Amino acid sequence: MFKKRSTWAIPYVIFMALFVVLPLLLIAFYAFTDGTGHFTVKNLMNFFTDGKFLNSFFVSLEVALENTLICLAIGYPVAMILASKDLNKSAVTALLFILPMWINALMRTMATAEIFNAFGIQLGKGTLLFGMAYDYLPFMIYPIYNILNKMDASYAEAAADLGAKPATVFLKVTLPLSMPGIISGVMMVFMPTVSTFAISEILTNNTIQLFGSVIQEQFYNMMWNQGAALALVMLIIIGLTTVFSSGKEDETQGGLI
């Protein structure tokens, strides 16, 4: 029975059905029903009418966007330095950026908050963005580093040969060719930050409530149907960004891990 290769997939199919498809269906089921199991769209409508939901949703988007931009602004130059054979001669530098990942994210975040407290810095949006950038920077660096590292040096040489100054070489050749890496990095930073909740609670002392926290709050308070509806909204948003960015991605140059 193991002759056909497709039979090998059966365990994975079962796993995916039980732990991915079924939960998704459950979320959809809860989102469109009330406490008694009757169909309703009220839970979804609440998202658009309740100011608190919408507000935290937009705050989440804003924080995620800002965090992504910060990570990109820091991560791209770092990736360039790591990928450059002249500037980075040892593997240690790359390790330094990966090393913080070996520590549990929650512990890292709590430690960051404690450091801010120790210095008497008021927890708020600034500390939140700092903590998030610290947590998610490696996810931005790695795909960009990966694509820059694999990029044939002769592209940049060809551009210089045709008369491009170093800045022009970067803007016209290196940057466009590294787009797949940037898209991967943006996705890997934006998606988790938009749905994050623990980090924001710890680093803002719960003064800023992100959408993830609001969803968590619903479940804590046994409002399963409302929580599921909000989770569904988030799911759709994330799904849309994935579809949008993967459509643009060049399949031959993909830098996603």
Place this chain on the structure above:
Amino acid sequence: MKVDPKDIIIDIQHISKAFGDKVVLDDINLYIKKGEFLTLLGPSGCGKTTMLRMIAGFLGADSGVILLDGKDISPMPPHERPLNTVFQKYALFPHLDVYDNVAFGLKLKKTPKEEIDQRVKKVLKLVSMSDYEDRDVNSLSGGQQQRIAIARALVNQPKVLLLDEPLAALDLKMRKDMQIELKEMHEKLGITFVYVTHDQEEALTLSDTIVVMNEGKIQQIGTPMDIYNEPVNSFVADFIGESNIVNGTMICDRKVEFIGHEFDCVDEGFGENVPVDVVVRPEDIYIMNNLDAAQFTGTVQTCIFKGVHYEMTVITKEGYEVMIQDYNCFEVGSEVGMLIKPADIQVMKKERICNTFEGEMLSDSRIWMLDAEFDCEPQEGLSKGDMVKVEVPFGKIDLRDNLDEGSTDGSVSFILYKGNHYHLTVITPEGHHIYVDTNDVWDKNDIVGIHIDPADMKITKISE
């Protein structure tokens, strides 16, 4: 021959370059004339691509200067040099279409849009790619990508076009076609082409001038005819075309002895009884059944059909192996007679007739040379610390499979068959060259132990 300085476009003076300990270019001197098709030819690692990258500006030299139209361009970055390069793997920008790839250089120079349009169309026509403007470069075949790469460089009207093994990735048929097209383009445009290749046939077909390089040094500069017919040393003779290279002795002017016979030749000025290298091309040996009219005779060992001709190896009565190309097939095992015309014998001065090493006496019977210790016979009148010259004949260097049996070791870097023995160049890890005559078969890059019998060393003191 004196060249008018005005005709020289690129003048390379005393260029040297090392990567770490490895010297890749060793005091290169070369001028390139305006409008010529010059080829840098050599095996991989000979420094030809490094030289090209230096002209393009991607690499700096450790010493020496490169003059373009009499001006030193060494400090000039690549984007300011009026030269363009066709890269080995094309390096077309995958995010741009054919038109934008070709227009890249012109757009940077802020050329008016109409002029860009006109020039791009013209150059695409030149490379026969007119209908491909909007095509994605990844959808093109290797040959088409190569045309676009050439167009992208030519559209900028460079003073010199640099080509780095541009045809290496194409299949044989396509390569032949592109060779003809490149040659036509060169004649039509009048731009100076500097071409890098390891393919000797390509170099002979395309070039006005060939520069043969090996181990970072220029071996010979000349026209394809010069290089083929009058190679200056055994490396060039072996690298360009097929050849029989054997040891010989110049008896007197116009008389040379090799493979156990005396031949008339056309060379003069070597002196009397001077050891030389003799090159005879396989197509220049006449082979026949008539033994009486022959200069020397032998037995056919192999006979292989090569398309246009047959290639035969013949063992002469004196035991030398010679390669012969002829339109007729002579059966294996048959007795044949052979004849060589005086003009077809190329006599070359030997670069050296024995190994010469410098050493230092460690005691009266130990010597330090080649960065290792060797035993030698007790030397009278020499004491510890004396600097000496050690001469060892090629045939007296003993190569061993077992590295422990040698005083030092090295890798076989160049093998030359000399009719009845092999002449090897062995390079030690410290970069010393040792030349060895042997009947044993070694392969290139074999690591061998080097043993020298004390009795075979001729040691003389170097006087201060």
